[in-house]
Amino acid sequence: APPVLTDYLGAGVGGVLSVGGLGGASHRHGLVADSVLELEVVTGAGEHLVCSPERHGALFHAVLAGLGQVAVVVRATLRLYPAPALVRRHCLYYPGLDAYLADQRLLATDGRFAYLEGQARPAEDTADGWTYMVEAVAAHRGTAPPDDRTLLGDLSFTASETEDLGYAEFANRVAADEEVLSATGEWFHPHPWLNLLLPDDTAASVVTGVLTDPAFRDLRENGLVLLYPLLTRTLRAPLFRRPRGEIVHLLALLRTAAPGTADPMVAANRTAYEHARAKGAVAYPANALPMSPGDWREHYGSGWGTLAEAKGRHDPHGVLGRGHGMGW
Ligand SMILES: Cc1cc2nc3c(=O)[nH]c(=O)nc-3n(C[C@H](O)[C@H](O)[C@H](O)COP(=O)(O)OP(=O)(O)OC[C@H]3O[C@@H](n4cnc5c(N)ncnc54)[C@H](O)[C@@H]3O)c2cc1C
Incomplete structure (x- = not known):
């Protein structure tokens, strides 16, 4: 895998x-893009190159x-490792954001789990109306299961669930959701998602601001909120933008819009982005x-010149990736 x-x-x-490409192993291994050894591409100038x-x-x-600004990837070669047979998945529940973030920082930094993600979930009986769930997964071969006491003993969760799964079943777990949501039709509705990377020192205030914002209220009924830590030293692709600091947090606000209701959600995304950006988010x-175009320049920061140079060289007529509105 x-x-x-x-x-x-x-x-x-x-x-x-x-x-x-971010996922539960990113705290250890960075981006999916960081595992790429070689790419076969067709550039905007029509050159077919291996790079x-x-x-x-x-x-x-x-x-x-x-x-997608300079070339279309037609083949990619990625580093692989032997996939484990089984995984043990722990869902660890926290009634408060501060305790949750403290344990997420610890788990990201010591890297004791192969996979680390987490979510905010609506709750009736907590101070802020949300409960926080660390999703921590250890790989194993079946013969010697992970030592749960060593892995979990110093954490401050108040409830937990544990299950063993086959690796392939775990890796492909969203396929079952896709099947259900395709059957109900929701898969084909607009998904005005907002993904932000938050600096560690402002993460709690940005998360609380969004989760208590009436414009994001529907996240409670019909959404998924991912919140998990990353270590910036593992994120190596030069064009990948990240906030300052060693630890940052992915906040993914994943909503589905009934037909005709997406526009206010997109507007709310913009407002939330501006608030978060003022607090160092990317x-x-x-x-x-x-x-x-100005937002994109600010987004890429010192990488803008590199991207602009590559664009001029490999896509001089601007045929690729126009939808982002970078203003070439
Ligand atoms: C259900 C779901 C779950 C997701 N979960 C995650 C997740 O866990 N982690 C995560 O990081 N992302 C996640 N994503 C986001 C996903 O990784 C991105 O949206 C990704 O860009 C989608 O790829 P696509 O082929 O649909 O690209 P498109 O939406 O078609 O394009 C996205 C960008 O990629 C460029 N692009 C597309 N194909 C190529 C190509 N062959 N060569 C060069 N450029 C290209 C386009 O120009 C554009 O800039 C999820 C998306 C969905 C729908």
């Missing part, structure tokens, strides 16, 4: 590499996390979020 998989395996490989860090290195680094650009 690749060292990092995203939660959903049905997205296009080129599309995932173009945003970077890697050693060969057409500038092109390689402009494709990974480059939002967009993880797999989003329903209008961005101006």
Whole structure:
């Protein structure tokens, strides 16, 4: 298996590499894009090239996390490792955000679990109306299960659930949701999602602000909120933008809009983005979020010049990735 998989395996490989690709193993191994050894691409100028860090290195680094601006990926070679037979999945519940974030920081930093994600879930009986769930997964072969006491003994959760699953079943777990949501039709509704990367020191205030914002109220009835930590030293693709600091947190606000109701959600995404950006957050650009050319310049920061140079060289007529509105 690749060292990092995203939660959903049905997205296009080129599309995932173009945003970077985050998943439960990212705290250990960075982006999906960080495991790429070689790419075969067709550039906007029509050249069919093989690139890697050693060969057409500038092109390689402009494709990974480059939002499809310079070339179309037609083949990718990724580093692999032997997949485990089984995984043990712990869901650990916390009634408060501060205790949750403290344990998430600890787990990300010591890397004791192979996979680490987490969620905010609506609750009736907590101070802020939400409960927080660490999703921590240990790999095992079946013969010697993980030592739960060692892995969980110093954490401060108040309730937990544990299950053993086959690795493939776990890795492909969203396929079952896709089947159900396709049957109900919801899979085909608009999904005005907002993914943000938050600096550690402002994460709690941004999360609380969004979760108590009436414009995001429907997250309680019909949404999924992911919140999990990443270590910036593992995120290596040069064009991948991240907030300052060693630890950052992915906040994914995943909503489904009934037909005709997406526009106010997109507007709310923009407002939330501006508030979060003022507190040091960066967009993880797999989003329903209008961005101006100025926003993109600010987003890429010191990487903008590199991307612009690669764009001028490999897509001089601007035929690729126009939908992002980068203003080339
Ligand atoms: C159900 C679901 C779950 C998800 N879970 C995760 C997750 O856990 N972690 C995560 O990181 N992301 C996740 N995503 C987001 C997903 O990784 C991105 O939206 C990804 O860009 C989707 O790929 P796509 O092929 O649909 O790309 P598109 O939406 O078609 O395009 C997205 C971008 O990629 C570029 N692109 C697409 N194909 C290529 C190509 N072949 N070569 C070069 N550029 C290309 C496009 O130009 C565009 O800039 C999830 C998405 C869904 C729908």
